[in-house]
Amino acid sequence: MxxxxxxxxxxxxxxxxxxxxxxxxxxxxxxxxxxxxxxxxxxxxxxxxxxxxxxxxxxxxxxxxxxxxxxxxxxxxxxxxxxxxxxxxxxxxxxxxxxxxxxxxxxxxxxxxxxxxxxxxxxxxxxxxxxxxxxxxxxxxxxxxxxxxxxxxxxxxxxxxxxxxxxxxxxxxVSSKINEILQCPYEGHVRQSYLDGKLTTLLIDFLLGQQASKALKKNIKIPKSDYLALVKVEAYIRKNLKKSLNILDLADIAGFNATKLKRDFKRVYGITIFKHITALRMQEAKKMITEEGASIAQAAYEVGYANPQHFTAAFKRTMGYVPSQLK
Structure with missing residues (x-):
């Protein structure tokens, strides 16, 4: 190319x-x-x-x-x-x-x-x-x-x-899998084998993973204006992970009531809005710790956690291991 x-x-x-x-x-x-x-x-x-x-x-x-x-x-x-x-x-x-x-x-x-x-x-x-x-x-x-x-x-x-x-x-x-591909730490034949495996997994997850298959089977019907409102909310979340994100403020951004936002967000994204926020925060914190050398306390603060212990507990629930294992 x-x-x-x-x-x-x-x-x-x-x-x-x-x-x-x-x-x-x-x-x-x-x-x-x-x-x-x-x-x-x-x-x-x-x-x-x-x-x-x-x-x-x-x-x-x-x-x-x-x-x-x-x-x-x-x-x-x-x-x-x-x-x-x-x-x-x-x-x-x-x-x-x-x-x-x-x-x-x-x-x-x-x-x-x-x-x-x-x-x-x-x-x-x-x-x-x-x-x-x-x-x-x-x-x-x-x-x-x-x-x-x-x-x-x-x-x-x-x-x-x-x-x-x-x-x-x-x-x-999926974002985490893309980062693993882009940050491949190996060279030579090991790199080739590593990326072969990561790309295969990403392709299968993209086409046949839980989120994609659910969306395909459900054939979600939602007005375009509502869909774009959800996209706007999701983009706001990604750019404001450090802030306190509450459902009423997010509903105002969408122009929905809170019940409609929670219902339609799960229909489109396949996950509750608060679990999505937590997953994004943990992924961003992991990136800061592994790529930018941030301490656990710094990463926790930057994704909206004033208490590092609360952050560590949320990280383990989401990622399956404690953030200290990234060091």
């Missing part, structure tokens, strides 16, 4: 080109799975993408960062919007637009790519897993065909498709 500058009309864009024969070379799981982390930061006149600086003309009054994308082969990928929202927009008239908001994910099949990747924030972070079509069906057959019939049909007919009509939230457990 190459990044270079390319002119489109009178504008110059950063261009991502996906070459089929190179996509899975030196990749994982029988050379059938590849992953990429894309981090971008827009500043006046430039954009930094994974540490490389490119000239970039910012569109006035918009935070979006746009990048042209093309491929010479069909693309099947799972997209995780870790920071900022993501949109794929075809350059061909009357063709598909795929939106995945912040902290959500979906699987996308594109028979051909000639379009734009649009990131909604000046600072964005996305994790993508590209999967060879035949490998995915081998991995999960017959379960894949049963639970993902729509996607399977689209791939057969070479039609663009998203696995889920409504994007799914990224659970704390």
């Amino acid at each position: 190459r990044l270079r500058l390319k002119k489109h009309g009178v504008e110059q864009y950063l261009h991502k080109n996906i070459i089929g024969e190179k996509l899975f070379s030196n990749s994982f799981i029988e050379n059938s799975v590849q992953y990429y982390l894309l981090e971008s930061a827009v500043k006046e006149g430039t954009v930094a993408v994974n540490g490389s600086i490119f000239p970039y003309k910012k569109i006035p009054f918009r935070k979006n960062f746009e990048m042209l994308v093309s491929s010479d082969c069909p693309v099947l990928k799972i997209h995780f919007s870790l920071e900022g929202g993501y949109c794929y927009e075809s350059l061909k008239a009357d063709e598909y637009v795929i939106d995945i908001p912040e902290n959500h994910c979906n699987m996308i099949y594109l028979p051909t790519q000639e379009g734009k990747d649009i990131f909604s924030n000046e600072n964005s972070k996305s994790f993508e897993i590209y999967v060879a079509h035949d490998y995915l069906q081998r991995l999960l057959c017959p379960e894949f065909k049963e639970s993902c019939a729509k996607m399977n049909k689209a791939m057969t007919n070479l039609e663009a498709c998203a696995l889920w009509e409504k994007n799914r939230p990224i659970s704390a457990q």
Whole structure:
């Protein structure tokens, strides 16, 4: 996958080109799975993408960062919007637009790519897993065909498709698995074996895990305005883990009463709102301790716990071990 500058009309864009024969070379799981982390930061006149600086003309009054994308082969990928929202927009008239908001994910099949990747924030972070079509069906057959019939049909007919009509939230457990992949501590053959295992687990959990299978079986029916309100609440929670988060304040943000918020949140996210808050806090604390060298007391304070002992008890209930084992 190459990044270079390319002119489109009178504008110059950063261009991502996906070459089929190179996509899975030196990749994982029988050379059938590849992953990429894309981090971008827009500043006046430039954009930094994974540490490389490119000239970039910012569109006035918009935070979006746009990048042209093309491929010479069909693309099947799972997209995780870790920071900022993501949109794929075809350059061909009357063709598909795929939106995945912040902290959500979906699987996308594109028979051909000639379009734009649009990131909604000046600072964005996305994790993508590209999967060879035949490998995915081998991995999960017959379960894949049963639970993902729509996607399977689209791939057969070479039609663009998203696995889920409504994007799914990224659970704390899935977020933890992504971090384990990105922070692989090994090299050489051990690294290959480690990542083969982690990627296989993440693929299975994404497609057939408890949260995904529940959502698919329930076929949740909820008004779009209510769904977007829940997304707004969940994003607020993630950005304010240090604060005291009570149900009445969160209900005000959603525009619901407390009962409706608790009911609909569990329907969409597959977990109660307070268990979700706790899981996010523990995952953030774990990240601070392991990656930033924070003490247990510091991590506890930053995720809303004034008492380290209360934090330790909550951490053990959620993670299954005490935070001191991370040191």
